Amino acid sequence: MLKKEQVNEIIKIAKKYLKGLEWEIGIDSTNTGTTRFANSIIHQNMGVHRPFMWVRIINKKRIGSSTTTDLSEEGIKNLIERAINLSKSKYAPKLETSLPKKTKIEKVSKKIVISPKEREEAVAKIVQVCKKNNLNAFGVIHTINSSLAIFNSNGVNNYALLNWTYTTITAMNESASGFSFAIEKDFHKIDFKELANIACEKALMAKNPKDIEPGKYTVFLEEPAVAEIISFLAWLEFGAKRFYEKTSLISKKIGKKITGKNVTIYDDWTNKLTLGIPFDFEGVKRNKVILIKNGIAKGVVTDSYFAKKLKMKNTGHSLMQPAPWGPFPLNLVFEKGDKKKEEMLKSIDKGIYVTRFWYTRVVDPDRTLITGMTRDGTYFIENGKIAYPIKNMRFLINIYETLENVKMISKEQKYYGEELFGVVAPALVIENFNFQSKTEY
Structure with a gap:
């Protein structure tokens, strides 16, 4: 990561070569400490410093873009x-809107530096718990210090410094696995022993799984499973590009019912569980955007280009330009409900308990049809209790139809994601969740 003073020096150098031009510069600098472990042994312990800088030049309304990891003069x-040479090409794209106006936004978290030894000690705690349960530990601990700066020739001068730790644990034996995770801004707030206990409990419960037939079931989805579904909905539906192209369902449903009335989803960087950068990759202040409120489609996120095209407000959700996906919500929140998870489980007479999904893929973007597999803790529910483990199942769902069938929402929420994108998700009880096929494991 780079301090603000270091960023200012880089911009000072860049300005010497930018005279008479419109320009935008982004500087993303990340220090990552990574400790990976498998079979209860650390097999990778490394640190990476990754500086990254990009520039957009506007030359007679033509755009030239380039990137580098070399921050020397x-x-x-x-x-x-x-970038200047690219902007002179007759094939260079045209700038259809002006660069954002002057802003100065700063968010500087206190830098938390975690040593390799601290990560190793955390892994030791995890391995100790797994060994007591005759299980092997697999997983990763990432500790990240990251700075992002966005400047432009109109006076944008924005800087953010963030810290976070990303941890996943899979406890395994020959026939079963269990999963747990944590994403925290402060490494020291993570209880690694408790995380390991959760993963071990799931693995021990998953021994000798039974076959069940595919079909439609009531499901209890833990937060990672919910976050997976909502992240795919975000890519397909919540950005202005597909809205402008009229290829998203939400583009035809604004002001109309699109999910069950108990579903509210919004993007809000100020939510305490998100990692939260206050500005986007054009330097525009991020705004809270209601996407679905009480089941009614309300809107999408925009950047400067699509805000102009759609004659809408720029909500501050640009990705690094050029952005093939268009604007995107990085800080999604599925609004919590009023139920305890124990109460939700007790409400299910017969159903399936899902810890998380993996290998999720889009089948039909126009219908929000996705498929994927359960993983690391899938169980059959009888009479409000987990009765026995089952073999993993493949699901095939229409996301909006699935969100029509949400019956209960937990009051607890967890943040689940990777890098700067994530979802603050509750657990859900959903009826008529479609499992298309079964597996042999």
């Missing part, structure tokens, strides 16, 4: 020269 000069 020579590297910066070469970066700008490449």
